[in-house]
């Protein structure tokens with residue numbers, strides 16, 4: 001792609017070199033208050049969307065976050081971009097604590113991290129042309145001073161994401177889903193970011209289009225040295241695109257590893273169950289592989305289980321420690337597991353060695369909202385109305 | 387075509403459902419009518435699971451809704467036939483079709499919330515089906531409903547009878563819907579993306595349940611999905627749709643091991659596989675369905691097809707095959723892949 005040189009030059013001065021730490025997340029918590037009552041806005045509890053996460057993202061790498069819906073992936077992504085204020089903990093971006101930045105400094109720093117969303121349509125203002133959408137960010141960061149240069153840059157952006165320059169005059173609805181995602185990516189690129197947080201960037205797309213967008217993201221990373229945090233529920237997509245993967249369960253990381261190794265040597269029972277549940281488009285594999293079927297649903301993040309949060313569904317759960325002691329991420333001595341591979345399970349070594357037997361788990365009922373199976377039987381009116 | 391592609395088991399037995407040349411055309415105000423389903427034919431035999439797979443908009447749901455008589459009738463035309471047990475469903479009156487639905491043929495959808503009544507308890511919704519189609523009283527039906535909930539893996543089923551749909555999780559709701567679908571022991575179950583809205587661990591539970599039920603009850607199933615992975619583990623026979631037409635059909639082992647249609651091959655090459663070696667780039671299908679040519683005078687896939695010949699933009703490729711295996715392509719992939 002010819003666009004790379006120009007796009008790269010437009011980016012600001014950076015300090016971290018490839019491979020160095022770009023983002024450092026320490027003890028991050030994001031809790032949302034649960035309000036109740038019509039007159040008095042009483043807080044009756046908290047959704048612990050992100051509940052104590054440490055992770056490090058290196059410059060130039062792709063870090064993938066996977067886990068079931070509601071486990072806190074998007075909230076973590078937003079908190080890293082300073083779009084969701086943390087309840088506790090910190091995000092250090094290129095050596096600077098984001099929370100400490102104010103005014104002009106914050107604005108300057110902001111253009112260094114951008115977000116790409118799942119549904120390009122809802123994140124693009126339908127009344128603006130593509131040109132206006134791309135200019136918006138550039139203008140906000142004072143990158144549109146020279147008219148000729150701006151014009152050239154817009155064309156570069158379009159070409160970088162594989163869209164014709166004529167598309168600049170069109171509106172989002174005139175594009176297909178895959179093309180709209182390209183526009184979303186162009187917009188993120190327009191201000192020359194270092195880090196792009198992509199939240200389910202291909203989930204809404206058909207597989208043939210998914211592959212186009214995945215390849216585009218990878219090409220852009222190679223050319224521009226971008227750093228990605230890719231948040232997705234599709235483990236096959238995440239494994240394909242990521243260098244390292246963090247597996248989340250109920251607001252916490254339960255395992256972190258180099259992408260290939262995670263598949264070869266999964267250590268956490270949840271990771272193993274998650275991987276065994278992903279269907280593979282190959283009947284021979286499907287017929288022969290062992291599935292670890294989890295019983296029941298994901299517990300509510302407003303009322304997470306004690307101890308290891310996975311203990312209510314874990315087929316390897318033990319009588320001791322599992323329901324009383326929350327396991328920390330740690331490196332374990334297991335054949336094939338490297339020093340960058342961390343897992344939050346008290347019994348990872350024994351499970352890997354086959355010393356602990358898998359057992360049946362009674363399913364526990366978990367509700368989605370409104371009080372659950374034992375809550376009030378009448379559906380709230382807001383629920384009936386639509 | 388080699389004879390080994392034909393499974394002897396699939397050959398035997400009369401079809402339970404024979405869909406022939408199904409065409410659905412939507413009239414659109416101020417615009418050309420739009421043909422969403424364009425001559426679709428397939429058979430479902432007792433006990434068989436048949437997959438309809440393809441990307442969004444290729445006509446999967448419209449096909450199933452037309453068979454079930456659930457399409458809005460105003461301005462739309464449905465042609466062809468769908469013979470179920472000797473009777474053409476497309477010729478039935480609305481009340482006749484209503485009796486068939488639920489009794490002989492049941493359907494489950496992607497979003498269980500839209501198929502469950504939010505203000506009626508789960509138990510009553512299940513028993514209502516039995517009252518209507520089996521003539522049971524509610525009192526007789528209740529314990530059976532609890533058995534059914536237990537059968538589909540809902541914990542503490544008797545207590546759950548009193549729950550409203552919103553009190554259950556998405557996965558449990560889909561189970562409740564499956565229980566309702568099974569309430570009258572239908573001979574055919576049509577599942578339209580039943581797991582698309584669910585997390586993969588819950589999807590695995592539901593697919594395992596459906597597989598088990600099909601084996602146990604002998605119910606035939608049509609599985610509609612965009613996910614080739616789901617099809618690979620579940621379906622005896624797979625039909626790949628593109629732009630409203632079936633472009634390839636085969637038993638699942640042959641279709642995945644030796645796909646012949648360039649679109650099928652393109653789809654398989656687009657999917658990142660969890661078990662594939664890492665570091666290989668995906669090969670996407672270029673373009674999008676917006677580039678499609680009209681089937682009337684061409685192969686719709688031609689603008690995106692790496693194998694396209696001159697003839698592909700001038701003539702409609704005809705179906706070469708039968709009710710068990712077949713292909714619609716002028717220049718398919720070589721047999722050895």
Ligand SMILES: Nc1ncnc2c1ncn2[C@@H]1O[C@H](COP(=O)(O)OP(=O)(O)O)[C@@H](O)[C@H]1O
Nearest residue numbers: 032047049068069070071072073074075076301
């Ligand atoms: N703005 C918010 N207010 C209250 N709860 C929220 C908010 N955003 C997310 N949540 C809750 O936090 C949890 C994690 O959500 P999210 O980060 O979106 O998960 P994921 O992206 O993994 O699906 C969920 O239970 C969700 O309902």
Ligand SMILES: Nc1ncnc2c1ncn2[C@@H]1O[C@H](COP(=O)(O)OP(=O)(O)O)[C@@H](O)[C@H]1O
Nearest residue numbers: 412422440441442443444445446447448449458
């Ligand atoms: N009621 C309708 N009126 C007009 N067009 C429709 C209607 N329902 C579906 N379509 C169109 O028919 C095509 C096939 O739709 P559908 O069968 O739902 O696709 P899918 O394969 O994703 O299930 C699509 O282009 C869709 O927009």
Ligand code: SF4
Nearest residue numbers: 308311314322345346
């Ligand atoms: S700590 Fe216990 S409950 Fe948690 S994953 Fe390990 S074995 Fe299972």
Ligand code: SF4
Nearest residue numbers: 685688691698715716
């Ligand atoms: S008929 Fe021609 S264009 Fe269509 S799939 Fe076959 S080779 Fe490609």
Ligand SMILES: [Mg+2]
Nearest residue numbers: 073074075199
């Ligand atoms: Mg999310």
Ligand SMILES: [Mg+2]
Nearest residue numbers: 446447448579
């Ligand atoms: Mg559909």
